[in-house]
């Protein structure tokens with residue numbers, strides 16, 4: 001067992017660090033406070049070969065590993081946290097499910113623009129009555145000759161104000177086996193995108209309404225029975241969310257460490273007070289522990305798809321560590337940390353969201369408990385499960 005990066009991984013980290021220092025230091029704060037997708041950063045990342053890291057070269061990607069993509073997010077987030085959202089989109093988000101399961105024609109049509117940073121894709125999974133219970137989703141897809149007709153509503157989709165293409169989880173028929181997914185272009189008749197709403201983090205999302213929306217049948221990504229594949233792809237998204245949680249916590253930690261090392265009160269640097277030293281020791285423990293779990297899940301990924309259990313453990317640990325560390329960093333920096341002139345409070349707000357998004361802490365713990373007891377706990381209860 002070896003806990004060091006390989007020589008190649010060290011080189012990758014150093015080169016991405018150099019790139020981020022050269023191109024992303026200026027405008028870090030402004031980028032974070034702009035809720036819209038930073039297309040100019042996406043195009044910069046694309047030119048640098050940082051989009052589609054785990055997508056095969058034959059499809060226009062880089063043919064790298066999930067761990068490479070994790071390293072890249074860490075290095076960029078350490079300099080400009082907001083820019084790492086672009087890497088999430090280009091390497092971990094719905095684009096990965098798309099690249100894994102799309103037909104050659106679908107890939108040819110959409111991947112070049114997505115990988116070049118000219119277009120962004122949004123994931124429509126959550127609905128008014130299907131949040132944690134995602135398999136309760138009701139948005140229907142009915143085949144109709146050469147088309148498929150969609151009806152339903154989606155909520156909370158990241159990047160929806162700017163997305164050109166949407167990967168939508170739909171129901172072709174009853175039960176788990178009836179779930180699949182389709183691709184919908186922004187300007188499709190019958191697809192109505194509501195005005196933007198904002199999360200606590202400032203990120204925006206729009207309600208998506210499908211009202212007899214007709215899409216070509218060739219826009220079906222995964223037909224009935226596709227749910228398990230969609231969730232396997234979604235585990236990659238969780239690794240990206242975990243990586244950003246931890247990286248944003250570390251960004252706040254570094255800013256706070258710098259602050260307490262230099263700011264004096266009572267005639268001494270703040271770091272000389274034991275009450276603060278122990279805060280930083282606790283923060284370091286949380287960051288280091290979660291990092292190992294994250295790396296384990298990424299390194300053990302099979303053909304780029306990490307295991308559900310290792311992903312659950314890593315995401316829960318990184319979400320908790322990222323938020324708790326950013327929260328303590330705000331405290332250690334006093335009013336400076338609470339001010340919007342630093343990114344520390346922003347990191348705290350962003351990391352809070354990942355405790356809910358992409359598998360809440362509670363749902364991840366449900367999954368971990370199933371591993372602990374080596375049995376399935378149906379959240380609907382026995383009767384409902386039998387009826388399904």
Ligand SMILES: Cc1cc2nc3c(=O)[nH]c(=O)nc-3n(C[C@H](O)[C@H](O)[C@H](O)COP(=O)(O)OP(=O)(O)OC[C@H]3O[C@@H](n4cnc5c(N)ncnc54)[C@H](O)[C@@H]3O)c2cc1C
Nearest residue numbers: 123124125126131132156157158353356357358360362379
């Ligand atoms: C920042 C952010 C980005 C998001 N991006 C997207 C996106 O791009 N696309 C998309 O489709 N959705 C997105 N979402 C929505 C996200 O997937 C849902 O918020 C999530 O699935 C939880 O659903 P809910 O909010 O309806 O909460 P609910 O399911 O109503 O849950 C409320 C609370 O109850 C807990 N709970 C529910 N069931 C159980 C249980 N069985 N055991 C224990 N606790 C339980 C939950 O953990 C939570 O704390 C995003 C959300 C956030 C915050």
